[in-house]
Amino acid sequence: MTAEDVTACYVYGVVPDDRTDDAVIEDLRPVGNPEARVGFVRHGGLAALVSEVPTGKAIGTPEDLRSHAQVLDAMAAAESPVLPFRFGTVLRDTDSVVEELLTEGREDFSLALERLENKAQFTLRAQYVQDAVLREVLEEHEEVRRLREELADVPEPAGYEQRVRLGELIVNAIEAKRQTDFQEVEQRLEPLAHAMISAEPAAAEGLVTASFLLEHGQLEAFEEAVEELAEQWRERVELRLLGPMAPYDFVSDALSADKEAAATAGEGGG
Amino acid sequence: MTVASQQGGGALSRPNASSLADVVGVILDKGLVVDAYVRVSLVGIELLTVDARVVIASVDTYLRFAEAANRLDIARSGTETKGLPDLMNQMQEGGGRRKTRGALEGVKDTVSDLLQGGEEDEYEEEAAEEEEEAPRRRKKSRERD
Numbered sequence: 001m002t003a004e005d006v007t008a009c010y011v012y013g014v015v016p017d018d019r020t021d022d023a024v025i026e027d028l029r030p031v032g033n034p035e036a037r038v039g040f041v042r043h044g045g046l047a048a049l050v051s052e053v054p055t056g057k058a059i060g061t062p063e064d065l066r067s068h069a070q071v072l073d074a075m076a077a078a079e080s081p082v083l084p085f086r087f088g089t090v091l092r093d094t095d096s097v098v099e100e101l102l103t104e105g106r107e108d109f110s111l112a113l114e115r116l117e118n119k120a121q122f123t124l125r126a127q128y129v130q131d132a133v134l135r136e137v138l139e140e141h142e143e144v145r146r147l148r149e150e151l152a153d154v155p156e157p158a159g160y161e162q163r164v165r166l167g168e169l170i171v172n173a174i175e176a177k178r179q180t181d182f183q184e185v186e187q188r189l190e191p192l193a194h195a196m197i198s199a200e201p202a203a204a205e206g207l208v209t210a211s212f213l214l215e216h217g218q219l220e221a222f223e224e225a226v227e228e229l230a231e232q233w234r235e236r237v238e239l240r241l242l243g244p245m246a247p248y249d250f251v252s253d254a255l256s257a258d259k260e261a262a263a264t265a266g267e268g269g270g
Numbered sequence: 271m272t273v274a275s276q277q278g279g280g281a282l283s284r285p286n287a288s289s290l291a292d293v294v295g296v297i298l299d300k301g302l303v304v305d306a307y308v309r310v311s312l313v314g315i316e317l318l319t320v321d322a323r324v325v326i327a328s329v330d331t332y333l334r335f336a337e338a339a340n341r342l343d344i345a346r347s348g349t350e351t352k353g354l355p356d357l358m359n360q361m362q363e364g365g366g367r368r369k370t371r372g373a374l375e376g377v378k379d380t381v382s383d384l385l386q387g388g389e390e391d392e393y394e395e396e397a398a399e400e401e402e403e404a405p406r407r408r409k410k411s412r413e414r415d
Contacts, residue, residue, distance in 0.1 A: 008310045011304070013301070013302075055310060062290045062293075065290070065293050065294060065297060065298075066288075066290070066293055068297060069288070069293050069296065069297050083302055084297075084300070084301040084302065085301045085302045085303075085304060086299070086300065086301035086302060086303050086304075087297055087298065087301065089301075089302075089303075089304050089309065090309060090310045091304070091308060091309065091310060092308075092310055096308060100308040101304065101308070123292075123295075123296055125292070125295070130338055131338075131342060131343075134335075134338060134339050134342050135342065137339075138339065138342070144339070148339050148340065151336070151340060152340065163332075163333055163336040163337075164329055164332045164333060164336070165332075166332075166335075166336040166339060167329075167331065167332025167333055167334065167335040167336035167339075168332045170332075170335040170336070170339060171327065171331060171332060171335055202295075204331050204334075204335065209295065223282075226282055227280055227281070227282050229282075230280065230281035230282035230283075231280070231281045231282075233281070234281040238283070239281070239282050239283065240282075240283040240284075240285060240292075241282060241283070241284055242285065242288055242292055242296065245296065248296055248297055248300035248301055249300060251300075251301060251302055252302065255302065
């Protein structure tokens with residue numbers, strides 16, 4: 001058995017060849033195999049970010065997830081456009097990276113990279129401070145106050161249905177707040193970004209997780225606006241801004257939009 | 271490298287290192303998918319595509335919020351609920367022990383960090399408590415039967 005039989009090629013993403021600086025990635029921990037090294041496989045103006053990975057061992061530890069993101073985000077931080085691949089993309093070897101990935105995808109990848117040139121993703125995670133939002137709900141909703149008073153003297157096993165009802169009213173009241181507050185986020189921040197994508201929060205305390213594609217020149221004004229929002233909502237909403245990172249939420253659009261544009265151009269349309 | 275303005279006592283948090291929860295939220299199920307026929311399949315990847323979303327409109331969530339509202343230390347209920355002063359007393363009492371347990375807690379933090387990542391721990395723990403209570407209630411009713 002040779003080494004090729006037990007290792008494969010983990011692919012993080014694709015960057016333009018002229019932006020490949022080994023110093024940016026060579027010291028980062030690779031996915032799956034700490035002894036391997038992250039490097040570039042170059043072909044036709046493109047470069048894939050890769051490292052060797054053992055095929056017999058499961059990958060997907062928290063460290064592996066972090067490594068995947070760190071490699072891609074390091075490129076974004078170095079202001080290189082980057083096309084992030086989904087976690088767990090593994091090809092047979094570097095030859096197949098060249099032949100099946102970079103050669104096949106050359107045109108699409110190049111167009112998408114052009115589109116993402118000079119841009120990086122920033123993700124805003126907003127979450128309500130539980131006590132603060134509960135106080136607001138109690139102040140604003142008489143029925144919630146009344147139910148809470150009633151339940152205050154009822155020992156735990158009893159009043160189950162009222163408890164569920166109280167919780168439901170609170171969760172619904174927070175949902176209404178979320179809609180209002182989300183609009184505020186959208187109105188203030190979307191105009192300052194190249195693009196915005198938002199996701200429903202995964203927890204009842206969540207306000208929003210929104211990703212923004214920012215041009216490098218937009219960052220300062222954007223950050224100021226987020227700071228302002230954080231200041232205005234101090235004590236009631238926790239805001240965290242992550243980035244610069246690879247455009248995880250925008251890469252599919254960048255690729256498909258190029259295809260659409262190419263198709264339209266082919267038809268002779270604008 | 272673009273170094274954004276760091277936390278200067280501002281209300282906005284700009285973490286330098288993302289928590290695991292952040293990383294998972296940011297990268298999972300995102301990114302370009304390469305055609306299956308050129309990919310090598312590895313063990314374990316499938317597990318990661320499990321939908322980790324929590325259903326917000328659930329009885330568990332409702333009960334958690336009802337409990338939180340009851341615990342809430344508003345002016346009216348300052349004495350009957352465990353407010354901040356109580357908690358601080360407990361922390362001071364436990365202060366001596368805390369130091370000696372420091373190393374052990376460090377380990378626990380790392381493990382729970384590995385499992386679910388930083389700031390979500392509190393919610394997970396609360397949810398786990400609720401889950402523990404529910405079967406107990408059921409057992410009681412079975413005994414009555």
